[in-house]
Amino acid sequence: MILQSERNDSFLEGFEHLDKTIALQSTGWLREFRLKNLSRFNEAGFPTLKDEEWKYLNLEPIISRHYHLTVSTPFTETAALKTYLNPAETNVVFVNGIFSENLSNVRDLPKGVVITTLTEAMTSHRADIENLLKKYPVAQANVFTTLNLALTGNGIFIKLTDKAINKKNIHIVHVTSVKEQNIISAPRSVILIGDSAEASVMETHISFSDDAVYFTNALTDILIAQNGILNYHKAQSESLKAFHIGTTRVWQEKDSNFNGFSFMVGGSITRNNLDVILNGEGASTRLNGLYCTNGTQLVDNHSAVDHREPNGTSNQLYKGILNGASRAVFNGKIFVKPIAQKTNSYQLNKNLLLGKEARVDTKPQLEIGADDVKCTHGATIGQLNEDEVFYLQSRCIAKSDAVKMLSKGFVDDIIDTITDESIHAKLNKLLEPTFAAL
Amino acid sequence: MSKANEKMLNEKTIQKNTLSSREYKYGFFTDIEMERIPKGLNEDVLRLIVEKKGEPEWMLNWRLKAYRHWKTMQEPHWPNFEYGPIDYQGLSYYNAPKKRTDNLKSMNEVDPELVKTFEKLGIPLSEQKRLSGVAVDAVFDSVSVGTTHQAELAKVGVIFCSMTEAIKEHSELVKKYLGSVVPYTDNFFAALNAAVFSDGSFCYIPKGVKCPLELSTYFRINAAESGQFERTLIVAEDSSYVSYLEGCTAPMRDENQLHAAVVELITLDNAEIKYSTVQNWYSGDKQGKGGIYNFVTKRGKCLGKNSKISWTQVEAGSAITWKYPSVILQGDNSVGKFYSVALTNNRMQADTGTKMIHIGKNTKSTIISKGISADESNNNYRGLVKILPSADGARNYSQCDSMLIGNKCRANTFPYIEVKNSTAVMEHEASTSKINAEQLFYLRSRGLDMEGSVSLIINGFCKDVFKELPMEFAVEAVRLLEMKLEGSVG
Numbered sequence: 001m002i003l004q005s006e007r008n009d010s011f012l013e014g015f016e017h018l019d020k021t022i023a024l025q026s027t028g029w030l031r032e033f034r035l036k037n038l039s040r041f042n043e044a045g046f047p048t049l050k051d052e053e054w055k056y057l058n059l060e061p062i063i064s065r066h067y068h069l070t071v072s073t074p075f076t077e078t079a080a081l082k083t084y085l086n087p088a089e090t091n092v093v094f095v096n097g098i099f100s101e102n103l104s105n106v107r108d109l110p111k112g113v114v115i116t117t118l119t120e121a122m123t124s125h126r127a128d129i130e131n132l133l134k135k136y137p138v139a140q141a142n143v144f145t146t147l148n149l150a151l152t153g154n155g156i157f158i159k160l161t162d163k164a165i166n167k168k169n170i171h172i173v174h175v176t177s178v179k180e181q182n183i184i185s186a187p188r189s190v191i192l193i194g195d196s197a198e199a200s201v202m203e204t205h206i207s208f209s210d211d212a213v214y215f216t217n218a219l220t221d222i223l224i225a226q227n228g229i230l231n232y233h234k235a236q237s238e239s240l241k242a243f244h245i246g247t248t249r250v251w252q253e254k255d256s257n258f259n260g261f262s263f264m265v266g267g268s269i270t271r272n273n274l275d276v277i278l279n280g281e282g283a284s285t286r287l288n289g290l291y292c293t294n295g296t297q298l299v300d301n302h303s304a305v306d307h308r309e310p311n312g313t314s315n316q317l318y319k320g321i322l323n324g325a326s327r328a329v330f331n332g333k334i335f336v337k338p339i340a341q342k343t344n345s346y347q348l349n350k351n352l353l354l355g356k357e358a359r360v361d362t363k364p365q366l367e368i369g370a371d372d373v374k375c376t377h378g379a380t381i382g383q384l385n386e387d388e389v390f391y392l393q394s395r396c397i398a399k400s401d402a403v404k405m406l407s408k409g410f411v412d413d414i415i416d417t418i419t420d421e422s423i424h425a426k427l428n429k430l431l432e433p434t435f436a437a438l
Numbered sequence: 439m440s441k442a443n444e445k446m447l448n449e450k451t452i453q454k455n456t457l458s459s460r461e462y463k464y465g466f467f468t469d470i471e472m473e474r475i476p477k478g479l480n481e482d483v484l485r486l487i488v489e490k491k492g493e494p495e496w497m498l499n500w501r502l503k504a505y506r507h508w509k510t511m512q513e514p515h516w517p518n519f520e521y522g523p524i525d526y527q528g529l530s531y532y533n534a535p536k537k538r539t540d541n542l543k544s545m546n547e548v549d550p551e552l553v554k555t556f557e558k559l560g561i562p563l564s565e566q567k568r569l570s571g572v573a574v575d576a577v578f579d580s581v582s583v584g585t586t587h588q589a590e591l592a593k594v595g596v597i598f599c600s601m602t603e604a605i606k607e608h609s610e611l612v613k614k615y616l617g618s619v620v621p622y623t624d625n626f627f628a629a630l631n632a633a634v635f636s637d638g639s640f641c642y643i644p645k646g647v648k649c650p651l652e653l654s655t656y657f658r659i660n661a662a663e664s665g666q667f668e669r670t671l672i673v674a675e676d677s678s679y680v681s682y683l684e685g686c687t688a689p690m691r692d693e694n695q696l697h698a699a700v701v702e703l704i705t706l707d708n709a710e711i712k713y714s715t716v717q718n719w720y721s722g723d724k725q726g727k728g729g730i731y732n733f734v735t736k737r738g739k740c741l742g743k744n745s746k747i748s749w750t751q752v753e754a755g756s757a758i759t760w761k762y763p764s765v766i767l768q769g770d771n772s773v774g775k776f777y778s779v780a781l782t783n784n785r786m787q788a789d790t791g792t793k794m795i796h797i798g799k800n801t802k803s804t805i806i807s808k809g810i811s812a813d814e815s816n817n818n819y820r821g822l823v824k825i826l827p828s829a830d831g832a833r834n835y836s837q838c839d840s841m842l843i844g845n846k847c848r849a850n851t852f853p854y855i856e857v858k859n860s861t862a863v864m865e866h867e868a869s870t871s872k873i874n875a876e877q878l879f880y881l882r883s884r885g886l887d888m889e890g891s892v893s894l895i896i897n898g899f900c901k902d903v904f905k906e907l908p909m910e911f912a913v914e915a916v917r918l919l920e921m922k923l924e925g926s927v928g
Contacts, residue, residue: 056856322860338845338846341845351857353857353860353861353862354860355860356860357827357860358860359856359857359858360855360856360857361854361855361856361857362855362857362866363852363853363854363855364851364853364866364868365850365851365852365853366840366849366850366851366868366870367848367850367851368840368842368848368849368850368870369848370842370845371842371843371844371845371847371872372845372872373842373870373871373872374869374870374871375869375870375871376867376868376869376870377851377866377867377868377869378865378866378867378868379853379855379864379865379866379867380864380865380866381855381857381862381863381864381865382862382863382864382865383860383861383863
């Protein structure tokens with residue numbers, strides 16, 4: 001216990017007067033909420049490898065460093081960012097965790113769509129935010145979520161009122177600039193989808209330099225009301241020396257539909273938690289995931305789908321390509337509560353090992369308390385089929401090209417489930433370095 | 439359907455109906471004069487056990503080391519079930535029938551009361567009635583009361599005897615292998631077992647011998663306020679083969695009794711051990727009162743090249759089953775297999791599965807696990823497949839299916855898959871569902887009653903495992919499941 005709190009101290013050294021900062025930045029209930037989370041974080045200590053949830057992820061490289069809170073700095077990589085952004089979409093850009101009005105184009109929003117900074121929403125949509133925070137018991141959040149809640153003064157708030165439909169993709173971009181080293185940012189997004197409303201949101205965590213060392217501790221909260229539909233894509237292409245720990249919490253009401261995609265290619269150590277609670281009858285959720293790693297990268301995907309009401313459906317497919325000495329971890333949990341009869345739940349994790357020293361730890365997990373259910377899970381780990389490689393070679397295709405083609409096929413299987421062309425193109429662009437390295 | 443078949447079906451239904459009210463049929467208690475040491479656990483108890491069994495000095499030292507290590511350990515509580523505290527000082531660690539004399543010349547000298555007990559359990563010990571083709575070592579509470587067919591086995595060089603006898607007669611072999619697969623430091627219950635184990639079976643198959651008989655041990659807990667701690671060690675030398683069976687029962691009691699056994703298997707080059715268990719310890723009553731805590735460490739080591747170990751288990755008893763029969767695949771090309779049916783009903787709890795540790799090149803493992811949970815029971819599959827960097831070309835296939843009967847039971851699956859070698863290929867699949875309503879309807883529309891239909895479907899569900907069991911055991915296992923599930927469906 002003593003050891004752990006010492007560790008916390010050193011981790012927080014760069015911003016030891018955080019409580020004062022919080023007191024300055026926020027007021028009223030928010031200040032209280034942030035301070036409560038801060039003290040909880042200070043007490044909790046970081047999990048170790050003995051902690052079942054963190055069994056395969058050594059946090060030592062992340063927590064042994066000192067970080068500084070982000071401060072506003074001039075952004076010089078506008079050109080690189082512009083090539084990634086699609087001006088036809090609604091873009092919301094954060095640089096080093098701070099909202100950038102200049103780079104964003106939040107305008108011409110259809111009726112019933114609200115996009116504002118979280119700071120503003122705290123006053124204008126206070127009831128919505130309080131209602132959201134009430135859903136998650138503070139004591140149950142993991143330590144990084146708690147840290148995010150303590151640090152967040154900034155973030156984005158998106159709300160679609162009942163029956164509002166926003167066809168245009170909303171793209172939230174978190175860019176970390178290279179100018180500053182060892183910064184910690186706590187991106188926070190809140191997405192509320194009203195009754196029968198529909199939206200498409202993409203979140204990208206990106207850096208244009210692979211040398212930058214920083215720590216992104218992200219949290220996204222999603223609430224989908226009855227009959228609501230949300231397509232949500234998360235793309236992570238951080239600097240290869242950066243650390244990314246992100247949690248996405250999804251709360252679904254009756255007959256709502258969540259279509260999620262987690263795309264992880266960057267970062268030195270990545271942990272991506274996706275927790276979905278199907279709290280209404282007939283809700284359905286799809287979680288797809290793709291991770292491509294190389295070198296000594298580590299990507300740890302944790303998903304948890306909690307079926308709390310009957311007639312729910314969940315579908316998960318996570319695929320990964322591992323090159324070099326990289327590591328992937330997958331832990332998928334499916335809970336079916338005794339009342340959640342007629343649940344259909346599927347989960348599959350497929351890993352392609354290309355690197356000699358690549359490692360995979362996978363743990364698909366079912367906890368079923370209702371009997372009238374259909375739940376399956378599966379996991380595979382393997383290499384490219386030698387016969388297929390040979391076939392292509394016999395057709396005068398160089399071995400390296402054959403490997404690329406077959407790997408592309410492996411990836412396309414899941415990338416092609418994305419119907420939005422702009423998102424499809426963006427993810428393919430982020431995949432380019434992966435295929436160049438094969 | 440032919441007349442003959444119809445008649446058979448009808449007979450079966452009638453037979454089943456008469457069975458339907460049947461309770462646990464092995465729940466009786468044999469009133470026999472026992473020699474038992476006082477309750478409690480300390481170093482003097484270990485010395486007393488050693489003295490009673492006439493063990494050499496090195497065994498005492500080994501036990502003391504284990505005991506001292508055990509004292510530093512904490513009882514683990516990570517599995518997905520709950521149980522009250524175990525009072526280790528409230529148990530008697532040695533219970534033996536009094537009339538037993540050492541070195542019996544023939545089975546006819548065994549106390550007739552004991553012979554009767556085993557006959558009642560369906561295990562005839564006397565020479566005339568013995569099961570053909572199966573040699574039995576009968577363990578009653580803390581000690582082995584007799585081993586059949588020893589002379590016949592000795593002709594081909596196979597040693598099959600109680601652990602006590604082995605420590606005296608074959609100390610070199612025991613010294614070499616005891617604790618080499620499950621060291622006393624392995625886990626809490628293995629350490630406890632190493633300190634206090636009172637008997638068990640020892641089996642040694644020499645080079646090139648295919649054991650002519652099925653070997654088996656039958657475990658019976660009889661005494662109250664006691665635990666059973668036995669240790670089984672099977673060594674298969676180069677190119678040998680043995681099939682080993684194990685069965686267990688206990689009287690019905692309101693208290694929980696602890697059974698903490700250790701089983702170690704070792705195969706050398708080209709050898710094969712096939713280990714089958716039909717576990718039917720008393721599982722407690724409908725309210726979950728009483729029953730055996732079955733906390734067992736079972737592990738095999740494929741030490742030699744091309745060797746093979748297969749575990750087949752039918753777990754139908756015990757208040758709590760907590761075991762993971764494992765295989766360490768050390769020799770190149772070695773093969774590990776695990777076939778399991780775990781049935782829980784009433785308030786039974788099970789956390790069982792396997793571990794396959796791939797170390798050697800081109801090692802292969804197969805896991806087939808079928809879990810059936812009914813009533814208010816809790817059934818967990820927990821397994822580990824670990825492929826180490828040295829295991830080039832390792833291959834694993836796992837399949838774990840669960841079936842739920844009733845809406846108050848739970849079925850959970852926790853597979854851990856750790857792959858550290860990029861040439862490995864592994865597949866894992868699992869499913870959870872209830873009995874298929876269409877299949878049930880089909881069978882019922884063909885004139886089968888509800889229980890008959892369910893039994894047929896369950897049989898099909900478990901077929902992959904049952905076909906691995908020796909014939910007599912397979913029949914027994916099918917009957918056992920039918921009996922257990924009576925009244926759960928409908």
